[in-house]
Amino acid sequence: MTTRAQFLDRIRAEMGKTRGSFPSRVSERPARPVEAADIIRRQLAERWPDTLERFRTEFERVGGVFHRVATASDIPRAVGAIARERDARDLVAWHAAGIGADVEAGLVSEGLAVRAVSLGATDAERRELRAASATAALGLTGVDLAIAEMGTMVLRSGAGRPRSTSLLPPCHVAVFDPSVLVESLEQAGVFLEAWHAEGGDWGAMINFITGPSRTADIELTLTRGVHGPKEVHAVFVEGGLRG
Amino acid sequence: MSEPELATPFRERTGRALGDRFLQQALDIATTKFIVLRREAFENLPEGDRLRDRAREIKEATLQQLDRHLDRLIDEIERRGGHVHFATTAEEARAIVLGIARRTGARTAVKAKSMATEEIHLNEALEAAGVAPIETDLGEYIIQLAHERPSHIIAPAIHKTRGQVAELFARELRRPGLSDDPEILTRVAREELREKFLAADLGITGANFAVAETGSVVLVTNEGNGRMSTSLPRVHIAVMGVEKVIPSMTDLVVFLAILARSATGQRLSVYTTLVQGPKRAAELEGPDEFHLVLLDNGRIPQIAGPLREALSCLRCGACLNVCPVYRQIGGHAYGYTYPGPIGILLTAMLNGPTSVKDLAHASSLCGACADACPVRIDIPRMLVTLRKEVNEQRIAPWTERVAFTILGKVLTRPALYRLARSFGRIAQRPFARDGAIRRVPLAFGEWTRSRDLPAVAPRTFQEQWAELERERAR
Ligand code: SF4
Numbered sequence: 001m002t003t004r005a006q007f008l009d010r011i012r013a014e015m016g017k018t019r020g021s022f023p024s025r026v027s028e029r030p031a032r033p034v035e036a037a038d039i040i041r042r043q044l045a046e047r048w049p050d051t052l053e054r055f056r057t058e059f060e061r062v063g064g065v066f067h068r069v070a071t072a073s074d075i076p077r078a079v080g081a082i083a084r085e086r087d088a089r090d091l092v093a094w095h096a097a098g099i100g101a102d103v104e105a106g107l108v109s110e111g112l113a114v115r116a117v118s119l120g121a122t123d124a125e126r127r128e129l130r131a132a133s134a135t136a137a138l139g140l141t142g143v144d145l146a147i148a149e150m151g152t153m154v155l156r157s158g159a160g161r162p163r164s165t166s167l168l169p170p171c172h173v174a175v176f177d178p179s180v181l182v183e184s185l186e187q188a189g190v191f192l193e194a195w196h197a198e199g200g201d202w203g204a205m206i207n208f209i210t211g212p213s214r215t216a217d218i219e220l221t222l223t224r225g226v227h228g229p230k231e232v233h234a235v236f237v238e239g240g241l242r243g
Numbered sequence: 244m245s246e247p248e249l250a251t252p253f254r255e256r257t258g259r260a261l262g263d264r265f266l267q268q269a270l271d272i273a274t275t276k277f278i279v280l281r282r283e284a285f286e287n288l289p290e291g292d293r294l295r296d297r298a299r300e301i302k303e304a305t306l307q308q309l310d311r312h313l314d315r316l317i318d319e320i321e322r323r324g325g326h327v328h329f330a331t332t333a334e335e336a337r338a339i340v341l342g343i344a345r346r347t348g349a350r351t352a353v354k355a356k357s358m359a360t361e362e363i364h365l366n367e368a369l370e371a372a373g374v375a376p377i378e379t380d381l382g383e384y385i386i387q388l389a390h391e392r393p394s395h396i397i398a399p400a401i402h403k404t405r406g407q408v409a410e411l412f413a414r415e416l417r418r419p420g421l422s423d424d425p426e427i428l429t430r431v432a433r434e435e436l437r438e439k440f441l442a443a444d445l446g447i448t449g450a451n452f453a454v455a456e457t458g459s460v461v462l463v464t465n466e467g468n469g470r471m472s473t474s475l476p477r478v479h480i481a482v483m484g485v486e487k488v489i490p491s492m493t494d495l496v497v498f499l500a501i502l503a504r505s506a507t508g509q510r511l512s513v514y515t516t517l518v519q520g521p522k523r524a525a526e527l528e529g530p531d532e533f534h535l536v537l538l539d540n541g542r543i544p545q546i547a548g549p550l551r552e553a554l555s556c557l558r559c560g561a562c563l564n565v566c567p568v569y570r571q572i573g574g575h576a577y578g579y580t581y582p583g584p585i586g587i588l589l590t591a592m593l594n595g596p597t598s599v600k601d602l603a604h605a606s607s608l609c610g611a612c613a614d615a616c617p618v619r620i621d622i623p624r625m626l627v628t629l630r631k632e633v634n635e636q637r638i639a640p641w642t643e644r645v646a647f648t649i650l651g652k653v654l655t656r657p658a659l660y661r662l663a664r665s666f667g668r669i670a671q672r673p674f675a676r677d678g679a680i681r682r683v684p685l686a687f688g689e690w691t692r693s694r695d696l697p698a699v700a701p702r703t704f705q706e707q708w709a710e711l712e713r714e715r716a717r
């Protein structure tokens with residue numbers, strides 16, 4: 001078996017034989033990414049309506065369905081309407097901390113059967129979640145970044161934020177507010193740097209989601225929902241989440 | 244392990260492809276569509292050229308310090324509880340994966356589209372070891388059921404009609420009377436594969452990138468199979484060529500901005516998944532074990548070799564779509580894992596120059612590939628180098644080598660050239676028809692079996708030019 005040292009030594013030996021193809025540099029990273037991300041957030045706070053408009057256009061272009069509500073207390077009604085249109089009742093939801101609002105009671109009174117994820121991580125919980133997610137019609141999550149340029153939503157995994165909530169159910173509903181909007185992929189890059197610099201107790205996965213799951217593998221015919229959700233809804237909460 | 248297509252000589256493989264009417268049509272429709280989508284995507288991106296230059300520079304800069312970036316990547320993955328393995332050869336890579344499968348008692352593996360595992364022929368090895376590999380990308384699933392091989396990097400099953408897929412599903416999945424509506428076929432695949440995802444022991448994937456600074460393995464997919472394979476099974480193994488490492492998240496977004504645009508014309512693919520080691524303690528989902536297999540398999544010697552530039556390839560497929568040869572013969576005729584212009588170079592990298600003695604000539608050197616390439620890889624330049632190497636290593640038939648040596652001498656000496664021209668005009672008479680020579684006699688017959696040679700014109704460009712000059716002087 002090749003060891004790390006042997007492997008890297010062989011690479012170094014080859015590197016020693018060449019000066020490369022041309023002088024070049026990797027990207028310059030923000031020196032203080034957390035501050036850089038804060039600056040972007042503050043600048044965008046003033047002009048979020050434009051950013052939102054762009055997000056909406058791009059999100060709809062990739063096949064997403066956009067909704068807009070005034071406050072967090074309107075979320076259950078919006079989700080309830082989506083569920084009723086699809087004759088769906090079973091819903092898996094991220095923990096309230098991940099969504100940014102406690103909507104469980106509201107969803108129940110909309111007539112939904114809600115399986116809200118807890119912050120704990122026992123084996124029993126794990127098994128039960130798998131079974132619930134595999135059969136649920138709807139998955140409700142929060143959003144950590146919404147990128148206007150391509151209509152993309154970025155979701156971080158972690159405690160109370162299972163990866164499969166946005167993957168296994170045929171319909172994914174994501175809730176977000178102005179504070180997570182960014183204009184471009186480049187700005188999103190600054191946030192990725194900032195998240196890394198901050199560290200913290202997050203999960204091991206970050207997903208960029210741009211519309212519903214799709215394939216064109218049979219005669220190039222565009223088909224939705226091959227493995228992931230067939231539908232993706234974004235519910236924008238104008239008045240803001242997290243209090 | 245051998246490539247099944249190679250049992251048939253290259254000339255026959257291309258002949259077969261050229262005779263397949265459906266394949267010709269499918270290739271034409273698919274590649275044309277990809278070309279249009281790609282062009283539109285870049286028209287909407289004013290900074291596209293700048294981003295492509297940046298991407299190329301990042302790749303080159305990373306290569307110049309490859310040891311350092313890999314070192315960092317390994318540290319970061321291990322710090323997060325993941326394991327990194329080192330495979331000098333394909334055989335070693337297979338042994339590593341099989342070792343993990345055995346130790347964890349795995350019976351089934353779901354796979355997300357990965358050229359690297361195709362390259363090392365992992366599926367055969369898994370099967371032999373009693374682990375059932377299931378390809379989960381719809382296109383890959385179709386060709387796995389059909390016991391065929393991918394014909395395009397991005398659309399592996401473009402050579403199949405919907406009718407063929409319906410028949411295949413009806414037979415292999417015991418669903419008689421299945422409609423050939425792609426919507427329904429896709430739903431059937433979703434149902435079948437959903438069960439496999441939920442039950443699989445191993446998730447095996449490739450990687451589009453790995454970010455050294457954060458220890459992230461990055462997967463770009465449209466269907467969601469990459470997410471399934473990295474979220475549901477208890478063990479995740481990623482197999483990745485060493486050249487896929489990039490330094491930071493800031494670098495990553497540069498590549499993301501051009502990758503999907505070049506491949507399918509999307510601004511971003513539906514899912515970009517960043518995996519940072521096994522699941523954390525607080526997470527309810529995700530693999531308990533994460534393994535990254537770093538693959539050499541002919542790449543490392545090219546760091547200082549003639550194919551260095553090919554180490555920047557993103558596997559987007561853009562060069563396939565624009566290649567006049569690929570558009571005619573499709574992926575299977577190339578005979579190896581990687582088709583198209585870049586595929587010839589990668590085949591030489593993996594299997595040595597002897598393996599491409601025919602393929603090195605399966606290019607018109609028109610340069611369309613280099614224009615389309617998001618990282619501006621000069622594929623034609625390397626193809627010429629390869630041809631030279633093939634020639635020097637006496638892989639080409641002796642008649643061809645002698646002919647080209649003579650041609651080289653003639654072309655660089657004007658007097659000799661004029662003499663040859665006059666001779667050619669007389670000598671070609673019995674063979675030229677409609678301005679082309681279809682068969683040359685004797686030792687040169689081999690060369691024209693697959694090519695037409697333009698006949699020497701009654702009045703050559705040089706002669707016409709001289710005449711024009713004379714007229715102007717008057
Ligand atoms: S060589 Fe360039 S165009 Fe071809 S697959 Fe690689 S990155 Fe894409």
